Amino acid sequence: MRSLFCLLAALLLCAQPARAWEYWGGDRGGQRFSPLTQITSDNVGTLLRGWEFRTGDLDTRPPEVMKRTKFEVTPLFVEDSLIFCTPFNEVIALDPGTGAQKWRFDPKISMAQRPANRFVCRGVAHWTDDRAAEGAACKSRIFTGTNDRRLIALDARTGKPCADFGNAGEIRIDAGMKLEWPGEFQITSAPVTGRGVVVVGSAIGDNRRVDAPLGAVRAFDARTGQPRWSFDPLVHNGVEAGHSNVWAPMSVDEERGLVFLPTTSPSPDFWGGKRPGNDEHANSVVALRIETGELAWAFQTVHHDVWDYDLPAQPTLARIDTGDGRRDVVIQPTKQGFVFVLDRGTGKPVWPVEERAVPQNGAEGERLSPTQPFPTHVPPLLTQRMTADDVAGLLPGTGSSACETLLAQSRNEGLYTPPSTQGTVIYPMTGGGVNWGGAAFDPVNQILYANVSHAAHIVTLIPRDQAKGFNPPPGHEFGQQEGAPFAMSRALAKSAVGSPCNKPPWGETVAVDLKAGKILWHASVGTSEDLAPLGIALNTGTPLVNGVAITAGGLVFTGAMDAYLRAFDARSGKQLWLGRLPVPGVANPMTYLWKGEQYVAIGAGGHSEAGTSIGDSVVAFRLPRQGEGASLWTRLIDWPGGRFTAKAVAAGLVLVALIALLWRWRHSRRSRSA
Template sequence: MLRTFIFIVLLSGVVWGCQSGTQTKYKEWNDYGGGPDHSKYVDFKQITKENVNQLELAFFYPTDDNVGYKFNPIIVDGIMYVLAKNNSLVAIDATSGKELWIHANLRGIIQRGVNFWQSKDKKEKRLLICLNNTLQAIDANTGKSITTFGTNGYVDLKQDLDRDPSTFGRATSTTPGKVFEDLIILGSAPGENLFSGPGHLRAYHVITGELVWVFHTIPHPGEYGYDTWPEEAYKYVGGTNTWGEISVDDDRGIAYFPIGSPTYDYDGADRPGSNLFGNCILALDARTGKRLWHFQTVHHDIWDYDLTAAPQLITVNHDGKKIDAVAVASKHGFLFVFDRVTGEPLWPIEERPVPASDMPNEHAWPTQPFPTVVPPFNRQIVTVDDINPYFSPEEKEKWTTRVAAAKNGLFQPLSDNYEVVTNPGAVGGANYGNTAADPKNGIVYVQTQELADFYSLKNREPTSPRGGNSPQMLARGKALYTQNCQTCHGEDRAGINGLGATLVNLNARVNAEAFKAVMAVGKGRMPGFPHLTETEVSDIYAYLTPEAQRGPGGRGGEPELPEGPVVASGGVPIESPPIGGRMTDYPIEYTGPKVEYVETNNWGLGVPNLLTPPWSLIVAYDLNEGKIKWKIPLGNDDRIPGSKNLSMPNGSQGKGMVVTSTGLLFSTCLDGRIYAYDTDNGNILWSTDLGRMNPFGLPAMYQVNGRQYLVVCSVGGLKDKSKDETDVPKGYLVYALPDQKL
């Protein structure tokens, strides 16, 4: 792996040629999450607490399709890049919405966002996209694919993972990486089933596509942490990946990765040990991939407590000194805070005893880390006093009985002998998109949700080989649909009001590649199902769309081009990936215990809003003191008569915030509104109803020609079912102060 560095030698050391200047820091939204540190913070002065209530719709750009985008727009030099028109990447004028170019039909692109890079003279600009297990580059000036990137225009992300590419399905990240100097740094989302691919962290050169460095999150022989696993673990354990959000200290050249759980999530019999670097915040040298420090937030995870939310880089006053710190929010409701250079906790983190497992061959780790000063942002135990007061008497009795019979607690190991109830649950707490900060003043904001869940284990069925004739595929798909989807979408696939949308005629709206992406990362209230293999997802799609004619990769023929200035379609042609899709057994040399059990939970979807409200919150931490500054409900459940600021069940996952230097915090919410809060106290200063439930994607804020804009992607279902689809804007809504107020 070779690399050429362009550098300028100064008296104080070396400054890298592509390093961003401090004069533009927090003045642009030029990357997923705003900028390198992922703070979602902007230093614009026009919109203030006094005039925010005057915001109005400046313009609207329609998506012109039925795809549920989760896209975070990026804006550079007056041009906004969005995803619309059946997975087309579109450049529009950021002041009017006028289309400049369209790269059509990028089916299989990750839908949360893209990355942007430009040369120092700003003449060369590139968008880096992940598309169907490849990394590709698109010229941001012209919209055309850059065919000199990688091999014939792409990098095959299934390569360089130290395993046969035909033995696993996904290798693409479901969240954009981070650009640092001339590198694009990526995680991955290989899935969470037994024998999923490994979660290597990788960096590629933005010009050549050359692989520059790799970090093995499941250590290989001789590497740090190898002794925390069985000897052969790196050959068969999967996951341990960053499918969430990477943050970069671009002044120091340090990248911070939130790392997820090893596979299998709920049965760790085949991986005794603490399992580094699973569930770690990991700091690497962004230029070389060298480990600088790490902290493991869960040892030997058997609860699926991934870290996914962006680590927040802040400066705090601590013990009379200014400290550059990093704070990482977890799915189990803790906020961990460290010196971002040394990795030392700012306040003590205690290892406390936790229950042992009663399952054969399961060696739950005897202690787990608990922050001692910084309070959790979620409830972490469920009692009968927490049962939802809006339940009917019959429902309340049912759930009270079930809670009373279950074992309880964050770190209660799962069993096949009893149920375990836990909160926030595997998709509660803080997830991707759910953190932001005022980095200069040491304030961190966390969006979180209470989603209690019941777990138990059952014996795993034998692994099915890939393939089979159509009747077998349909039978497998029906069984998988019944187990995973029917609760919300109904036996007839017509959808259950308030839970799931109709899946009738699905193939007319969603092709196989887009369906795989939705199943991997979720959509709206629906969580992702990363534990399902690519084969199983294909089986479900086949069951739902038996009438669909699917060619290679489920593309169904040559796609139509949308209206507008189309300059290209489909990215670069790629060689068909190896057919296979999963490893079905342990390496022949492995003789230890095997995974025998699978969880029976459905990520809280089978459980109605179990707890007392609020179900979703925004929590503001003052990390100069390690205290919660304020905590407020996020949104309101309008279905409950007379409710106000009650919050929304499952209301924060995948939502996002924008923080301004004028003391405002903007947040999207499942209830179909966007809110502006006073950062001093959490009071609502402005809100507007978008007319559609569940605005997807992170909002963004930018400034062009002296005017400040807020953009929100609103593509959910209609709130008022009596209205026609054409009556309510669906796409990117852009707000600003009225012209006469500027």
């Protein structure tokens, strides 16, 4: 059966390079699927670390700067190199078999710019100029956006700037207005290319002001850098809000000549009184003609968003069997856990989407939409309401009074409860559901895979007269929302020990049969080992903003907020393997074939917003070569059935000692009483 499966996969995917990962999402449409079959569910348990490369950032950057980094990169495998960017926008090419550095380009961004979304670069784009002569400089190009809003073109073989692109290889993006500080406007996701055009979005500081910079998507000639078009996702008729932008990864249908944009909520996030109506084309999947920027179609997933439920995930382009034949579609997962499936040519829902009534009575001056769109065929990937029954105790069988009190005093009417001055439960939290890691699609078995987070935010509106000089409590984000009658405060709903208020698991991988409209399995991902004191490894799952990579070998690979790369069986969701990383790999993994060996690689640099340890590594795993094998100690450490690390053993011994001391103390008290 497995050989038949692999043969079918090869036949269906013969047009794709069998060894490459040429785009941030694996292919132009972000399927994150590899036809490679060397690593299978039968042998994945033997994977060894092939190599580790360190960028050097941890040694050369000040600690206070490293504390503002997110290493969310996915390398590309092009030009016989692994090519990726660091959080500081250095672009590095590595030997795929050894991890040795081949070249490096440093754009020398300022460490003092304080980027609104921290220092981050999720990836680069590759493009080949079919008009250039073989061997010509910059025939093969790498495009990268920077935290200081530049678009840079490099020769993919040497790393040298392309002199014929823009100004000596770069274009500085004009924000269109004076920024309040240099990092208010940045580029965080990889550009995309198609039909000789390179397209780039932007990330803009949230919740600072109503009159924020416009969130225009910009396109340039991929050869010369000449501007081609600009598209503002927000229709400004009667709307005073500054922007709806595209910070998330985009997708391209080269054949149709379309680029697909996942757009954000308008500024500011949590009060929309100055942007009446549905705010088209914010919170939408937008399809543009890539050569002209002309609008082909748009589909809105949230009307008049006041929950920060923007579209964070790359639209996944796939061909699916709907029951009425195969159709080219756009699959758009959301922070709420919805999966919208749209016809790629028209933007119409493939299966019915219903407008349903949602909670009303927003803050003063607010004009909410009375309904919101709900997909009917594909079920939500997670629950969408948190109640008192969902509150986790500090220990099994006990209640958490702090969480119960927090929930009781906050407004909580389920999904789309509007923000309020008393505090509102936003569940799923504003980080998802599904986040920037997006979804992966198996084109052979028609199965969608996605990581989701289970956690709640408490969002509180602060009247303007109270906002001046407001000192947010520890762990609370504060945004002025200048120009609105309310500032905002946002915090994770946490227990007294700092864990999410809701019961675990806090992060899962979910598999969905799209045709049947059925969840196939949920698998908890991650433990508390690298987050809890003494390395105590509880099987809680961890929040998952990153995504997965899937293979024709029947595997699902994912990182988490503990320091492991995991492999799950794609059919059952059973965890088959985990490989230790230097720090958490909060990034999308990828896989490639080099000199007959399949590798799986992931960026392992931690995530400052999540409070993990910080690093600067890319790590690759492969199957053992002849004569190689893992030691017994390594197998014990990486055994999926337990967490036999030195830290976990020490934590267990400490716990046993504490229990013994408590028992002796209680026994001695009873003896004295007697």
